[in-house]
Amino acid sequence: MLSNALVGPMNGFLPGPRVAERMPHGWESADRTRFGLAPLTPLIGAVVEGVDLSRPLDAELAEQLNAALLEWKVLFFRDQEISGSQQAAFARNWGPLETHPFYGRITGTEVDAPEVVRLEKDARVGGFENAWHSDVSWRVEPSLGSVLRAVEVPDLGGDTLWADMGAAYDRLPDELRARIDGLSAVHDWYTNFGLVMDPEERDRLRPDFPEVEHPVVRTHPETGRRTLYVNRIFTQRIVGLDDEESEELLEHLYLQASFPEYQCRWSWRSGDVAFWDNRSTQHYASSDYYPRTRIMERITICGDRPS
Numbered sequence: 001m002l003s004n005a006l007v008g009p010m011n012g013f014l015p016g017p018r019v020a021e022r023m024p025h026g027w028e029s030a031d032r033t034r035f036g037l038a039p040l041t042p043l044i045g046a047v048v049e050g051v052d053l054s055r056p057l058d059a060e061l062a063e064q065l066n067a068a069l070l071e072w073k074v075l076f077f078r079d080q081e082i083s084g085s086q087q088a089a090f091a092r093n094w095g096p097l098e099t100h101p102f103y104g105r106i107t108g109t110e111v112d113a114p115e116v117v118r119l120e121k122d123a124r125v126g127g128f129e130n131a132w133h134s135d136v137s138w139r140v141e142p143s144l145g146s147v148l149r150a151v152e153v154p155d156l157g158g159d160t161l162w163a164d165m166g167a168a169y170d171r172l173p174d175e176l177r178a179r180i181d182g183l184s185a186v187h188d189w190y191t192n193f194g195l196v197m198d199p200e201e202r203d204r205l206r207p208d209f210p211e212v213e214h215p216v217v218r219t220h221p222e223t224g225r226r227t228l229y230v231n232r233i234f235t236q237r238i239v240g241l242d243d244e245e246s247e248e249l250l251e252h253l254y255l256q257a258s259f260p261e262y263q264c265r266w267s268w269r270s271g272d273v274a275f276w277d278n279r280s281t282q283h284y285a286s287s288d289y290y291p292r293t294r295i296m297e298r299i300t301i302c303g304d305r306p307s
Contacts, residue, residue, distance in 0.1 A: 045264030
């Protein structure tokens, strides 16, 4: 059971300034000569101006974009007329691409980009990604990042929110940070994707995708920043704690993504592209547009094992 000393007044929700650093102590913003950058908030999210994603990136531009990604965690590009193949080519600048084992592949249109996952929501299928999560944390090596392109969006609604989980960790009480450092949690797809599968299909896939353990607090491999790495969709329990203590601690940690001070929010237009660092953020797709149509295409980039 969490003590009051760990969570503080109002279960940790003390009103007043909630100010965090955008990057670890000593980090300096990199020079940018190839594009403009318009931040959305003090901590997270920035619009990139002057980059055409239909064109290949040279080494200098890719390096500057990566520095901006590390600093702002989510980059947005407006008015990008690109195909799935061009989207995949952009994402490959950061590494090999994943093929999602459960969503499947696009068929009939972008057959040359099998890594693209089409997320099509309409009057038949409502959006269900409206819970804070980190993509594919159930993999042994979760994704480095994701590139999401808006194909068709509703006239109102359907925004996506992102939360800076490094800032969320930094703002925890010292005693709570000490409590969770060194703990591990189990992540699994079985209670999410598995719910819409036939039992036979779940059993067939289980050997290929068993439960995995990741640290509750991971260290970002490029910035060295400590970051909360548990999420409501895929995290099952904390290793070594009884069920009640694990559930109570996880619930408190999940709620850290809910503070607007750590968030940015994006209102989509067709042709927008978002590129986020999956190692340092969680995201939430607002499901307020049903039965209107929202069609997005996503690519995820292979990452490393959290440590």
